[in-house]
Amino acid sequence: MTARGDARALLYRGIASALKERGFTKVRGTQRFVRAVAPGVEAQIGVASSAKGSADHYLVDPSVGVLVEEARDLLARWTRAEPAWTTLYLNIGYLPPEQGWSEVPLATVDDVPGALSTLLRDVDERAQGFIDSCHRPGYLADLIEAGVPALRPEELVAVLRALDGDVAGARRGLEALQAKVEASVSPSLRDLRVLEGCADHVRHLLDEASS
Incomplete structure (x- = not known):
């Protein structure tokens, strides 16, 4: 495994452990984590990485989302399509008031503590308001109408x-x-x-x- 590959694996283990402490469960085979916040409503946290043409580092970005089961079921029934796994899912940086893409660079294992700290700060400080409120359909509609x-x-x-x-x-x-x-x-x-x-x-x- 490459140095950046080692770093990513270590970072992902750290994220999984930290989110487990926050009540999230990892979805098998993904880097997505879920937590029930109300009956029929599931908050979601995800991380993804891409090289974007670089041979020596990854860019890791955090996302937050929600699955509203009633919305999923209505849309699946009306459209006759497969039920969606999420209702709203976006990069944490697009939450108000910042409205900008959030990502952290990762090249070696030395970068892991700082990257993990930044990603968890995004979850705790920027995504927490979303997680606390995403059980309210009107709140989600407000966000969408505001341009997320x-x-x-x-x-x-x-x-x-x-x-x-x-x-x-x-x-x-x-x-x-x-x-x-x-x-x-x-x-x-x-x-x-x-x-x-x-x-x-x-x-x-x-x-x-x-x-």
């Missing part, structure tokens, strides 16, 4: 606002998704299915509120 990177942000906002019982917010998300569909020469079947499914869900919320 998200896969398919329009559909996530609509679904999360609906799960939060926020009919006006869900309609806002639906309008954004509708605008995306109308602007596309060939809208995806997924977008059309989410639009239909979420619209039905919002109508159900309105019926419940008026009954």
